[in-house]
Amino acid sequence: xxxxxxxETRIDRPAAQVWKLAGAAERLxxxxxxxxxxPVDGTxxxxxxxxxxxxxEEIICCDNTIRRFxxxxxxxxxxxxxxxxxxIDLYDGTCMVVYSTEADPRTMAxxxxxxxxxxxxxxxxxxxxxxxxxxxxH
Amino acid sequence: MGxxxxxxxxxxQRYDTLGCNGGTLSRTPVIDGLAAEGVRxxxxxxxxxxxxxxxxxxxxxxxxxxxxxxxxGVPLPTTAPSVAEVLHEAGYRTGLFGKPxxxxxxxxxxxxxxxxxxxNNSVGPVxxxxxxxxxxxxxxxxxxxxxxxxxxxxxALGMFYPVLDGALExxxxxxxxxxxxxxxxxxxxxxxxxxxxVADRTISWLDSLAADDDWFCWMSFPDPHHPWDPPAxxxxxxxxxxxxxxxxxxxxxxQREAVLDAKPRHWRAWYDGRLVSNYxxxxxxxxxxxxxxxxxxxxxLNAVEVELIDEALGRVLxxxxxxxxxxxxxxxxxxxxxxxxxxxxxLFKGPYHVDALMRLPLIWRPAKSSGAQPADVSRPVGLVDxxxxxxxxxxLPVPEWMEGKPLPxxxxxxxxxxxxxxxxxxxxxxxGVDVHLRTIxxxxxxxxxxxxxxxxxxxxxxxxxxxxxxxxxxxxxxxxACAALRSDLLADLWDHQPTMVSPLPRVVAPV
Numbered sequence: 001x002x003x004x005x006x007x008e009t010r011i012d013r014p015a016a017q018v019w020k021l022a023g024a025a026e027r028l029x030x031x032x033x034x035x036x037x038x039p040v041d042g043t044x045x046x047x048x049x050x051x052x053x054x055x056x057e058e059i060i061c062c063d064n065t066i067r068r069f070x071x072x073x074x075x076x077x078x079x080x081x082x083x084x085x086x087x088i089d090l091y092d093g094t095c096m097v098v099y100s101t102e103a104d105p106r107t108m109a110x111x112x113x114x115x116x117x118x119x120x121x122x123x124x125x126x127x128x129x130x131x132x133x134x135x136x137x138h
Numbered sequence: 139m140g141x142x143x144x145x146x147x148x149x150x151q152r153y154d155t156l157g158c159n160g161g162t163l164s165r166t167p168v169i170d171g172l173a174a175e176g177v178r179x180x181x182x183x184x185x186x187x188x189x190x191x192x193x194x195x196x197x198x199x200x201x202x203x204x205x206x207x208x209x210x211g212v213p214l215p216t217t218a219p220s221v222a223e224v225l226h227e228a229g230y231r232t233g234l235f236g237k238p239x240x241x242x243x244x245x246x247x248x249x250x251x252x253x254x255x256x257x258n259n260s261v262g263p264v265x266x267x268x269x270x271x272x273x274x275x276x277x278x279x280x281x282x283x284x285x286x287x288x289x290x291x292x293x294a295l296g297m298f299y300p301v302l303d304g305a306l307e308x309x310x311x312x313x314x315x316x317x318x319x320x321x322x323x324x325x326x327x328x329x330x331x332x333x334x335x336v337a338d339r340t341i342s343w344l345d346s347l348a349a350d351d352d353w354f355c356w357m358s359f360p361d362p363h364h365p366w367d368p369p370a371x372x373x374x375x376x377x378x379x380x381x382x383x384x385x386x387x388x389x390x391x392x393q394r395e396a397v398l399d400a401k402p403r404h405w406r407a408w409y410d411g412r413l414v415s416n417y418x419x420x421x422x423x424x425x426x427x428x429x430x431x432x433x434x435x436x437x438x439l440n441a442v443e444v445e446l447i448d449e450a451l452g453r454v455l456x457x458x459x460x461x462x463x464x465x466x467x468x469x470x471x472x473x474x475x476x477x478x479x480x481x482x483x484x485l486f487k488g489p490y491h492v493d494a495l496m497r498l499p500l501i502w503r504p505a506k507s508s509g510a511q512p513a514d515v516s517r518p519v520g521l522v523d524x525x526x527x528x529x530x531x532x533x534l535p536v537p538e539w540m541e542g543k544p545l546p547x548x549x550x551x552x553x554x555x556x557x558x559x560x561x562x563x564x565x566x567x568x569x570g571v572d573v574h575l576r577t578i579x580x581x582x583x584x585x586x587x588x589x590x591x592x593x594x595x596x597x598x599x600x601x602x603x604x605x606x607x608x609x610x611x612x613x614x615x616x617x618x619a620c621a622a623l624r625s626d627l628l629a630d631l632w633d634h635q636p637t638m639v640s641p642l643p644r645v646v647a648p649v
Contacts, residue, residue: 001305001421003569007644034247050248051257051280077304105305106569107244107417107648110211114646115247 002080003106005113008098009120013127015095019067019087021132022097022123025059031126032119045071073112080104083112097123141505141531142467143225143354144458145524147196148447149189149237149275149363150487151473153497155444163381163437164444168452169501172469174512176503177547181518183560183579184475187487187495188418189239190214190649191563192474192521197221197240197265199525199540201563203636207240208565210417211645214240216251216265219539221525223266225354228534233269233343236336236358240265242647243279244306249646256282267356271339273332275301275360276367282339283332297326299365303422306648308486310420314366314439315378318432319423319485321439322367331369332360333443337450341457349461354528357454359447362477364486366439368446375445378438383430386481386494386609394483400613402588402598404573405490409483413593415571417648419486426483433480440479465506468531472500472521481609489564491577491586491600492610496562502527502545510547517552518560518579519545541636561634567645578631584610585627599624 011018021027025045028038037048045057060082061070067087072078084100099116103109126132153159157166158173159180184192186202194200194207194214199221207214226232241250248254251264252272257280262270273283276298287294299322303309314321328334340357347353361368388394398406407413411424451471458467476495478484487495500519504510522542529536530544546552564575574589582604590596599615601624606612614620 032247034249049246051246051253053246105307107306109569110645110648111244111246111306114211114242114644115249117644117646118247118249 001106002102002104003109004100004102005109005116006098006100007113007117007120008096009124010090010094010096011124011127012094013132014093015067015087015089017132017134018095018097018123018127019064021127022085022087023062023064023067023069025062025069025071031123032115033122034115034118077105078103078108081108081112083116139350139466140352140533141508142352142463143230143528143531144454144467144469145354145356145528146451146469146471147193147236147356147358148444148473149358149360150475150477151362151444151499152476152479152494153499155362155441156499156501158501159499163376164441164448166444166448168448168455169471169499172471172503173501175506176469176501177510177513177515177545179500179502179515179519179545181516181560181579182472182498182500182520183496183518183562184498184521185562186564187475187489187491187562188416189474190242193239194218195521196474196524199522199537199542201522201541201561201636202565203563203638204541206639206643208563208638208642209567209645210649211242211647212643213242213250213646218265219537220266221528221540222354222356224529224534224537225532226266226268228532229352230532231347231351231353232267232355233340233353234267234356234358235271235339235343236273236332236356237275237360238270238272238358239274242649243274243281244647244649245280253280256280256285269343273336273360275332275363275365278302283335286335287330291330294326294330297324298322299324299367301365307421308417308419309365310423312432314435316429316432316435318366318428318436319420320364320366321432321435322365323370323373324367325370328369328371328446331446333446333450336360337453340454344454344457344461352532354532357451359450361447362440362443364477366436366443368439368442372442372446373439376438376441378431378435381434381438381441383433384437384480386611387430387433387483389430397611398482401600402594404593405482407593408488413571415568415573415593416488416566417568419488425485428480428483428485433485436485437479440477468505468508469503470501470524470527472524473498474521489566489573489575491562491564491575491584492602493604493608496577496579496584504547505531513548515546515549515552517546517549517557519552519557520560559630559634561631565638576631576635578627578634579604580627580630583623583627585624585631587628587631601627
């Protein structure tokens with residue numbers, strides 16, 4: 001049975017600036033609490049979680065034009081998984097970041113989704129703290 | 139030196155499972171003895187009938203609407219108010235042993251303090267507890283008990299019932315003799331089982347304290363919550379074939395279903411397997427398939443677990459006596475919520491505000507040095523009153539952020555201090571299926587209003603007379619003769635209902 005979650009946050013930074021971090025697959029461990037490593041090899045990424053487990057993922061889409069990143073977890077417990085990060089320009093110097101998870105079994109959507117909610121909080125904190133500002137960007 | 143506090147909780151235990159409350163299945167001489175010497179509450183209700191909100195209420199002295207843990211899967215922030223913090227700051231030594239469940243168990247990202255303590259070989263401090271050793275219903279997971287089993291008795295890892303299935307749903311797998319869901323033959327030696335582990339860890343900590351320390355010890359047994367998998371060596375205490383069916387179960391199918399049909403529609407929908415509105419019941423189990431023998435076996439296994447708790451408590455009280463503390467210790471025994479346990483042809487729990495889930499065992503044996511007299515209290519009280527009670531025992535003012543009152547010591551005290559009503563809330567939203575209940579129990583009536591949600595349009599409700607209908611089988615919500623009473627109860631409910639915290643905290647895990 002499929003379950004879905006969706007979390008969003010508005011970030012007081014331009015979409016292009018946020019996308020530089022959120023759209024960089026190998027940098028997920030910088031802003032997703034509980035993920036301690038996220039190396040990328042081609043379209044494959046392996047995340048390692050704080051609890052010690054590693055999970056392989058396949059990168060499905062990284063579209064710099066519409067600022068969409070999609071991936072799927074490929075371990076057998078998932079009959080289906082798709083994670084989607086959208087960075088949406090609000091054309092006022094801010095952006096909306098939406099992190100969606102769909103999973104079968106559905107419970108995994110809640111388990112993963114809870115992490116994505118915390119990740120958005122951390123992404124917003126980092127971006128708005130200025131730690132990723134570049135000269136002239138904000 | 140002040141009064142010390144031993145706070146004992148179980149998980150998902152019905153009022154009628156104790157001998158002192160009329161139960162005939164389990165032998166509970168230790169708890170019955172506390173009741174005989176202390177205050178026995180006949181109408182103690184939780185403010186939520188699931189674990190995380192209810193336990194958060196015990197810790198904070200606040201309603202779920204206020205502390206914000208509005209359903210399982212919503213973590214209580216580690217910065218939330220805590221009665222343990224209040225007591226610790228006043229000089230009390232503080233410890234928690236057993237099931238906390240203020241934060242979700244399913245935590246692959248390692249985001250929650252409870253889970254991280256054991257992983258980091260730490261026992262605290264957290265939430266005002268200087269010592270915190272956690273357990274849940276088996277050996278899976280990251281808590282202290284699981285790590286203890288893994289390191290000292292790894293052969294026991296596979297003995298417990300698998301609480302969750304491969305899809306991380308609550309398991310519907312049947313076992314035991316009857317195939318009842320979550321019934322299981324567990325070959326684990328009794329001394330490795332979590333009930334005795336909780337008592338052992340409690341005793342070890344108490345033994346580490348100085349004789350003149352004041353202390354607050356929360357001993358939190360994971361049982362008799364399902365799975366019903368007590369050590370196999372103990373199962374022979376009660377032959378399930380001899381167990382009577384519960385009064386709340388009608389063996390006549392048409393009669394049973396007629397009772398359900400008179401209740402709001404999600405009752406019958408769950409029974410028929412058309413809607414499982416909450417995570418706490420197995421998604422793949424259809425209650426209509428529950429057999430009388432399965433109910434007998436579940437009740438027998440549950441009763442065995444209750445007896446083991448009673449005996450474990452007896453060991454702890456003996457350890458306290460050996461330290462010479464008995465006369466200065468307040469002992470409070472309760473649980474977080476009840477269990478349907480066959481009533482209405484149902485098991486487990488959910489958005490069903492009836493006595494099976496709301497009427498709780500609550501025993502308070504005040505320190506003998508306090509001079510309190512034994513009493514039975516019939517007036518309604520809530521778990522929200524526990525934290526203020528702990529403050530009162532310790533001689534501390536009740537903080538403004540607590541919403542309850544120190545428990546009464548008898549009915550006259552209850553009347554004098556306005557114990558007229560108790561409120562219970564339910565809110566859940568699981569993949570778009572949302573359910574919202576608000577309940578008031580007052581003047582011998584229990585009245586539940588359903589707010590608009592997936593199954594309800596906001597007009598539904600339940601109204602029962604506890605004296606005439608103790609099994610809550612005749613729903614008088616739509617009875618014209620009760621219209622004025624219903625209006626009065628609802629007005630009183632909304633007059634006293636706390637405002638829900640906003641924004642609503644996120645659900646970040648199933649449980």
